[in-house]
Amino acid sequence: MKCSKCSRKAIGVFQQKGYCSEHFKQAFEDFVFNFMDEKKLISSSRVAVAVSGGKDSTSVLNVVMKYMDKKGLGKPKALSVDEGIKGYRKETIGNVRDFCDKNNIELKVVSYREEFGFSLDEFLEEFNTHPCTVCGILRRYLLNKLARDYDVLVTGHNLDDESQSVLMNLVNADLGLLARQGFRPGLLYSDKFTKRIKPFYLVKEKEVMVYSLVCDLGAPLGSCPNAHLAFRNPVRDLINEREGKEPGVKRNIVEFFLSLKGDLVGMVEDDVLQECGRCGEPTSGNVCKACLIRESWEKGEQLF
Numbered sequence: 001m002k003c004s005k006c007s008r009k010a011i012g013v014f015q016q017k018g019y020c021s022e023h024f025k026q027a028f029e030d031f032v033f034n035f036m037d038e039k040k041l042i043s044s045s046r047v048a049v050a051v052s053g054g055k056d057s058t059s060v061l062n063v064v065m066k067y068m069d070k071k072g073l074g075k076p077k078a079l080s081v082d083e084g085i086k087g088y089r090k091e092t093i094g095n096v097r098d099f100c101d102k103n104n105i106e107l108k109v110v111s112y113r114e115e116f117g118f119s120l121d122e123f124l125e126e127f128n129t130h131p132c133t134v135c136g137i138l139r140r141y142l143l144n145k146l147a148r149d150y151d152v153l154v155t156g157h158n159l160d161d162e163s164q165s166v167l168m169n170l171v172n173a174d175l176g177l178l179a180r181q182g183f184r185p186g187l188l189y190s191d192k193f194t195k196r197i198k199p200f201y202l203v204k205e206k207e208v209m210v211y212s213l214v215c216d217l218g219a220p221l222g223s224c225p226n227a228h229l230a231f232r233n234p235v236r237d238l239i240n241e242r243e244g245k246e247p248g249v250k251r252n253i254v255e256f257f258l259s260l261k262g263d264l265v266g267m268v269e270d271d272v273l274q275e276c277g278r279c280g281e282p283t284s285g286n287v288c289k290a291c292l293i294r295e296s297w298e299k300g301e302q303l304f
């Protein structure tokens with residue numbers, strides 16, 4: 001296949017067109033920049049990017065950095081969470097450090113051990129629980145705290161992630177979670193919740209992978225050793241199989257969801273936010289889940 005912009009050999013497909021490496025990069029960035037403009041995702045310089053060091057988050061940091069530079073908005077700040085996953089997280093955070101050093105981006109790294117007193121691996125050795133349940137709650141909690149002084153928190157979620165989440169929430173009949181999805185997710189408005197945004201909302205995972213390679217972002221391609229346990233794996237396999245047979249299925253799922261989102265939001269009631277009785281962070285209960293997890297560790301009692 002030839003590049004659709006020049007006579008060179010295409011190295012990848014983006015939005016159904018083949019491109020050489022130079023034009024792939026350009027088509028990718030133009031598409032994401034247009035999406036960010038159209039949805040007005042970034043309009044100030046107070047932008048934080050959640051970066052794990054994998055291909056999605058390093059790519060989104062790279063694109064947001066270029067976008068902000070083009071708009072004269074300065075540099076984003078990078079935020080990383082070290083869960084304490086042996087043989088995995090050290091390498092990805094090392095990649096974030098290298099990227100940030102090279103591009104003069106301020107990076108803040110916090111760990112579960114410093115914040116909660118245990119690493120994820122230690123917690124899993126003590127309790128027989130699902131790693132992603134604990135990990136997801138603690139990571140969201142820390143990122144929300146770290147991003148408090150910023151207008152938006154950027155994440156690297158892509159079209160694959162979003163189409164899987166839509167289907168999972170449908171399968172679980174979870175209208176509340178479904179209504180909260182989107183490129184600007186959530187319903188709650190509070191000074192204590194920094195708005196999240198997803199510039200890669202309409203970009204496929206494979207496209208992000210090619211972008212990270214052509215930009216030589218150095219992101220390790222391996223995944224978390226607990227990833228095989230993720231609840232979304234069967235849904236991902238199902239959607240990938242359908243996409244292989246009928247290209248466009250992922251985009252259809254997400255576009256269909258977006259066309260219903262306004263109605264869905266009107267059908268769910270917003271949680272009433274209060275302050276956690278232990279740490280003061282926002283929660284819909286009396287004590288937030290992160291504090292409950294910390295207490296279960298301290299008492300040696302299984303929570304989930």
Ligand code: SF4
Nearest residue numbers: 131132135224226227
């Ligand atoms: Fe955490 Fe699960 Fe993701 Fe691993 S796969 S980083 S345990 S949420």
